[in-house]
Amino acid sequence: MTGRLLQLNAGLVLFGAGLWLGLMAELGVGPWDVLTGGLSEQLGTPFGRTAIGISVVVLLLALAARVRIGIGTLLNVVVIGAVIDLLLATPLLEGLGDEPVAVRLLATVLGILAVAAGSALYLGAHLGPGPRDGLMVAIAARTGWRIGTARAVLECVVLALGALLGGPVGIGTLLFAFGIGPAVQLAFRVLGQTPDRPAAPPRPAVA
Secondary structure (H helix, E strand, O other): OHHHHHHHHHHHHHHHHHHHHHHHHOOOOOHHHHHHHHHHHHHOOOHHHHHHHHHHHHHHHHHHOOOOOOHHHHHHHHHHHHHHHHHHOOOOOOOHHHOOHHHHHHHHHHHHHHHHHHHHHHHHOOOOOOHHHHHHHHHHHHHOOOHHHHHHHHHHHHHHHHHHOOOOOOHHHHHHHHHHHHHHHHHHHHHOOOOOOOOOOOOOOOO
């Protein structure tokens, strides 16, 4: 258990660092982070703290849908946002947004790879999925959609809301949307991890 907890937290820290790297590149971030950035801008709250708030809401929705969670789910809510705020408070990579586009694209890709590796590590610890994964499974179970469809619909809705709120949308958003899936699959193979599927909630009874 100690080894799995260490792996879990290492994955969450790496995940948060990857998101921070994407933010510093200023070329756009993934759909959930577009929403976080938009809300952060509107509310005047730190990015990481806003991410924690969103994760809490998503977790409550997943719990209401009777998705089983674990200690990894709870740590996911707190650690990733805390890591982002901690890194944003440092002078590291402060001038990255002023660098040539090629350099910022490289940073964006490295951020996506870090998120993918972090995902493989924390999911591979088998201590509970992230709250967004749980919500995705709940939507699939309630609607009868495939997991991929549920994820695509959820992330499109999140992206649209974030864009309306003024979140950071750009080429990095497209890179994340189309690159994160293959990158996570690659990370699972390279790191020798196996995914832990969240348990689906029961389907509602048909009258």
